[in-house]
Amino acid sequence: MEVKARAPGKIILSGEHAVVHGSTAVASSIDLYTYVSLSFPTPSDSDDALRLQLKEVGLEFSWPIGRLKAVLSELDIPNSSVPTSCSLESTKSLAALVDELKIPEAKIGLGAGVLAFLWLYSSIQGFKPATVVITSELPLGSGLGSSAAFCVALSGALLSFSDSVSLDLCHKEWTSFGESELDLLNKWAFEGEKIIHGKPSGIDNTVSTYGNMIKFRSGSLTRIKSNTTLKMLITNTKVGRNTKALVAGVSDRTLRHPKGMASVFNAVDSISTEMANIIQSSAPDDLSITEKEAKIEELMEMNQGLLQCMGVSHASIETVIRTTLKYKLASKLTGAGGGGTVVHEVTAELESCGFRCLTAAIGGNGVEICFGGSS
């Protein structure tokens, strides 16, 4: 018995950082996915372990089921229909289990993801032997929501074999869940995100679960539906970030220049609101796709200037912007057609700087599953 689930990454179109100070932000799913394959051994199989393979980083772990039962004794009766936070005690027990894995120093950041995996697995599926294989098109720690996509795809795979979700197991193509099932899945994924990030905003898992786009402000999320297919060139500068320090820097600057920064946050709020309106507009007399692209492009440029004003831009980001501007790619980049040769040229130049370029459509489907052999 095997199920595959995939969940998309996300990109913030506008409002990052300012959202902490009350501005609206807009995030979209991108058609780059994390895949989770879950398979249970046949009854005749004597293997009695839970196995986890992280293909992208070349790591593989396994735990005897008895060991998991002993460690997570509070979970005798797993209840997949009630998303539960990992208690402090369970976190400690699982952390000890993860410590034993001796994850190489360079990949130590994966420990929290493994912990989240163990919690979600045992909470939803209990203590059954299984093999879980993770592959991903999303670079880790690049702001594209790889951890949320992992939690969402994992929750999707686990719930599809639970009592809480009823699915036709004959699906050989990528299939979505029902709305109430997505709500449950999203809550489970959020529990995983909490283990990985401490205090996640819930944006990443929500976008990854439902797909399309969301608008968020002061903690409340609104799903919005894009009526256009837009493609973007996403450049991973591979410059590590320290999100906490950046967030603190913006707050410090706000304390030093309260009036100026308040206007900056208002500007971001207007930009995000306008962005959401453009994305949603669909009436025939509304903007053409090209006009939409141009407007979104301009709003993203404005948002970038405001990020620089907040002090959270970076030399490498400016390099990317200037390189794309040099090729006058503004409208082509987001164009449905992708820009062809020009995109190839700009990609080549950016990659020669040591960056990695990805092309992605924004606003696509959320989490999906399929049974059997489909990809």
Add this chain to the structure above:
Amino acid sequence: MEVKARAPGKIILSGEHAVVHGSTAVASSIDLYTYVSLSFPTPSDSDDALRLQLKEVGLEFSWPIGRLKAVLSELDIPNSSVPTSCSLESTKSLAALVDELKIPEAKIGLGAGVLAFLWLYSSIQGFKPATVVITSELPLGSGLGSSAAFCVALSGALLSFSDSVSLDLCHKEWTSFGESELDLLNKWAFEGEKIIHGKPSGIDNTVSTYGNMIKFRSGSLTRIKSNTTLKMLITNTKVGRNTKALVAGVSDRTLRHPKGMASVFNAVDSISTEMANIIQSSAPDDLSITEKEAKIEELMEMNQGLLQCMGVSHASIETVIRTTLKYKLASKLTGAGGGGTVVHEVTAELESCGFRCLTAAIGGNGVEICFGGSS
């Protein structure tokens, strides 16, 4: 009889472009000057021409006095105490005179300056033979106010030999004018600027005349006094600008995104106001020089982000910012000490990009004159 006048260039510290939309802007004089030397022939001298030498561009012109009299017949009785606009008719006549000079195509932009020279000279000094020599430390057309410095220094030299100004001709050191004389001088310089620019804001000639700094908003200028000496590294990217097109671009963007841009202009206004307050603060318990530098630096960075948001930044400007940031020069650049070795290193790197670096103190004296041999 010879007089030398010098007038400083200016730099806008914050608010450029946004000032057109009602935001406050702050400009400061810099200690880079345009020099005008004016000498009259001795009575025994038989030369009966007005000569103009533009040293930086290697051009020299002369006009027989009789020719000037014929062309500017309306000006029989020059009145140096009443600044007068060049009439449409005089502009036409002088333009014809300038056309005859056959200024090389590459330097054709100087024509308006020559026209302004002829107007100011004959309006203030009438039709006397003289030799006027111009030298300048200010690169032309780089936004440092070279044309205003030219008009101000020229007006200063011309007025110092007029009935409107009474000066002790023994001054061998740079000496300032009295306040009411500066007011007159500034008005004459503005008439020159009008010939060169059409509709100048009056900011450049005002800063160049009075020195120090000014705050301006919706057409009204307020002189402010800096209580600190700050030095800046100014980088001339040598990228030509089309001010008119840039201004139009900001207006277009404002029409497309009125709400967001209104907040951006508010942010600029707050930044400029704060900048002016910091510059003026002097009480002993006020900010230390280092803190002032850090605050001004931060406000300038914020202003730059907002310029990017308005769409008027440029790849080369970003390169300059990123290069200086790389050297962590933020506070050192504006430091009174100038930053020593680090400034040399960053200058070398920027000049290797084809840029030209200048170091200048901001907030210094305005127009000054000296008689005889001083420099």
